[in-house]
Amino acid sequence: MRLCYPSPPRCGRLVRPRPPSLPMKHTISLTLTLALLWWVLSGYPQPLLLAFGAASVAFTVWLARRMDLVDHESHPLHWSWRLPHFWARLLREIAISNLHVLAAILSPRRDAIAPHFVRTRTRQTSALGKTTLANAITLTPGTVTVDLCDDELLVHALTLASAQGVVEGQLDALVPTDVEEPAR
Amino acid sequence: MTWLQLLATLLLGAGSLLLLLAGIGLLRFPHFYARLHAAAVVDTLAAALFLAGLGCLFGATLGTVKLGLILLFLLFTSPTACHALARAAWVSGLREPAQPGEPPPSPS
Numbered sequence: 174m175r176l177c178y179p180s181p182p183r184c185g186r187l188v189r190p191r192p193p194s195l196p197m198k199h200t201i202s203l204t205l206t207l208a209l210l211w212w213v214l215s216g217y218p219q220p221l222l223l224a225f226g227a228a229s230v231a232f233t234v235w236l237a238r239r240m241d242l243v244d245h246e247s248h249p250l251h252w253s254w255r256l257p258h259f260w261a262r263l264l265r266e267i268a269i270s271n272l273h274v275l276a277a278i279l280s281p282r283r284d285a286i287a288p289h290f291v292r293t294r295t296r297q298t299s300a301l302g303k304t305t306l307a308n309a310i311t312l313t314p315g316t317v318t319v320d321l322c323d324d325e326l327l328v329h330a331l332t333l334a335s336a337q338g339v340v341e342g343q344l345d346a347l348v349p350t351d352v353e354e355p356a357r
Numbered sequence: 358m359t360w361l362q363l364l365a366t367l368l369l370g371a372g373s374l375l376l377l378l379a380g381i382g383l384l385r386f387p388h389f390y391a392r393l394h395a396a397a398v399v400d401t402l403a404a405a406l407f408l409a410g411l412g413c414l415f416g417a418t419l420g421t422v423k424l425g426l427i428l429l430f431l432l433f434t435s436p437t438a439c440h441a442l443a444r445a446a447w448v449s450g451l452r453e454p455a456q457p458g459e460p461p462p463s464p465s
Contacts, residue, residue, distance in 0.1 A: 213426065216419045271402040274394055275375070278382035288391040311436035311443075314397035317390070319443045329443060331394040 199248045204234050249301055255349035262347050267313055270335060274314040277332055288329065291336045295324050295345050302348055309344045361413050368410030375403035389446055393439060400435035404428065 207230045217223065237243050245251075277285045297303045307318040310328060315335035320327035330336035338344075375398060382395030408428045412421045 210426075213419065213422050267401050271375075271398055274382070274398055275378055278378055278385060278395060286386065286391060288386075288388070288394075307440070308436045311440050312397075312401065312432060314401060315394050317393050317397070317443045318440055319447045327447075329390045329393070331391060 199243045199245065199250060200234060200238060202250055203237065203243055203248055204230060207233055246300070253349040255347075259347050259349055263309055263312070263344070266309075266344065270313045270315045270338075273334065274331060277315075286331050287333050288331055289336065290319070291328050291330055291340055293326050293328060293340050293342070295326055296342070297324070297345065297348060297350065299350070302350060306345055306348045309348065310339060313344070361416070365410045365413035368406050368413065372403050372406035372410060375399075375406060379403060389451060390443065393443055397435075397439060400431060400439070404431050 208226070211226045211230055215222070215226065217226070234243075295303060295306055297306050303321060303324070307321050307326065310316050310318045310326070313335075315331040316339050317329045318326055319329055326339075328336070328339050330339060379395050379398040382398070383392050386392045386395055405428060408424045412424045415421045415424065
């Protein structure tokens with residue numbers, strides 16, 4: 174997690190100091206991901222087009238490295254065995270809260286919804302964990318993360334029940350805490 | 358009509374119904390933040406049902422894999438857009454219906 178960036182030089186040439194070591198692991202992973210994505214999206218078997226694809230992938234990777242975009246933050250590689258469980262539970266939560274929002278839409282009663290803001294604390298300590306949790310909350314219909322400051326989330330909830338779920342930290346307990354990679 | 362086409366019809370029909378309901382919610386809900394939640398239905402369950410229905414029509418082809426990728430990218434990008442909207446409203450001072458910390462207001 175980068176808390177602050179070095180301030181850019183005020184004048185002179187726009188020369189960015191090279192980081193001491195470019196992360197090779199992430200470069201290889203990015204290349205493989207892009208190559209797979211290119212092939213899935215195109216599906217061409219001809220050698221000429223495959224060569225074009227390889228050239229595009231190489232150019233993109235070169236560009237990303239030149240822009241210093243390839244690191245542990247943009248391309249998290251750390252795998253946790255709790256991730257599939259988290260995804261499955263997240264999909265289930267999304268489906269359930271979709272039904273709740275639909276019920277609120279269809280309900281003729283005016284007090285079916287109680288839109289309000291809640292503040293809650295998260296047990297996540299890493300930047301990646303906090304981002305994952307905030308994104309998961311937003312992805313679930315009925316709750317939207319509005320702000321995140323230190324470990325305090327500001328969430329807008331559609332109903333009392335959805336706010337309750339956030340305050341109790343149902344998703345918070347599911348986010349794997351061992352996903353953060355140590356900074357290089 | 359094979360059973361796969363029947364399944365596709367059901368999924369696409371359910372997706373269309375959800376889109377309609379989300380539209381109704383968008384009109385019925387009282388203000389900006391509440392309407393965001395209705396729009397979230399479109400991003401998640403409606404999109405998933407639509408793409409699953411189209412996947413049934415495509416069968417086991419590369420097209421289905423592409424549909425899966427579309428859903429994956431939607432699930433990555435739609436919360437970002439939703440959060441950007443909510444945060445923009447918050448930063449510009451939109452505070453309806455209540456300040457955080459206050460008990461939720463009684464709906465009028």
